[in-house]
Amino acid sequence: MSTPLKLSGFALGLAAVFGAAYGVGRVVGPVTPAAESRHDTATAGHGDTEHPGGGSAAAHRPGGLLVSDHGYTLTPVAAPAGEFAFQITGGDGRPVTAYDVAHDKRMHLIVARRDLSGFRHVHPDLGPDGTWRVASPLAGPGVWRAFADFTPTGGDPLTLGIDVTVPGALTSRPLPAPATSTTVDGYTVTLAGDPQPGRTAELALTISRDGAPVTDLEPYLGAYGHLVALRQGDLAYLHVHPDGEPGDGRTRPGPAVTFLAEVPSAGTYRLYLDFKHGGVVHTAEFTVVAGGVHADDIPPATRAPSPPAPTGSAEHGEPGHGHD
């Protein structure tokens, strides 16, 4: 039982730090430097908190990359066809049955194929034995990543991830090109803002239909929009929430939903915006390139050196010494 006790202390510290530094609507993914130092203290021997060359909180490991973390493990459970079931086991090996509500739910289950297609965000039901069950969101064959985003009572918010294979003929889909506008279910959604590694960036998503701004978005899970970002390559998971919430006196129900997002690295991300209108939840998707640095933008003098010539010594190679 030492792990849950240790986590309790950590959770109190973390809550205090978040309360002081981050109000509602801030990034949920990376933790603050202050929270991270508590994290280090509370989990001695936790060897993954160094981030050489990063120097910023955003370099902290994002969520969803591990199937087991902080003593909690995501374990799929055999289920009837058409159902997806799993448990979260605690440090004692038993299924966790006590969860805190976060964003209106005790469990958020997000799935996407490894090629970033097929995104779904659903809310399973918890049985008394600690088994979560939901109509399977895995729509067809492929290798899927399933993310369980939850807060065990007495613990800190956690996202665990696991691969699940659905057998069948695989068709890999290329990632759609970066774009600042997309359509879904008759809505047009535009994206303004550039996510930046290591810094908080404002992302504004503006929703219209038939050319008219949508100004009567409905609250969904306590917000006018929910944004999940998955990093291409490893499907690192970031759950971002809007800057402001319904009823706070300043947040309007559209047409724009604004988020404060910080990505953990440069790279390509797929953004998934859930919003509710007309009683239906819609999901708009975008591909974005964070950092915005492309090989062609880098001056020749700072490009990585070419591989050493077959006859040269490795020590001899210096960047930009005449190969241009």
Ligand SMILES: [Cu+2]
């Ligand atoms: Cu959810």
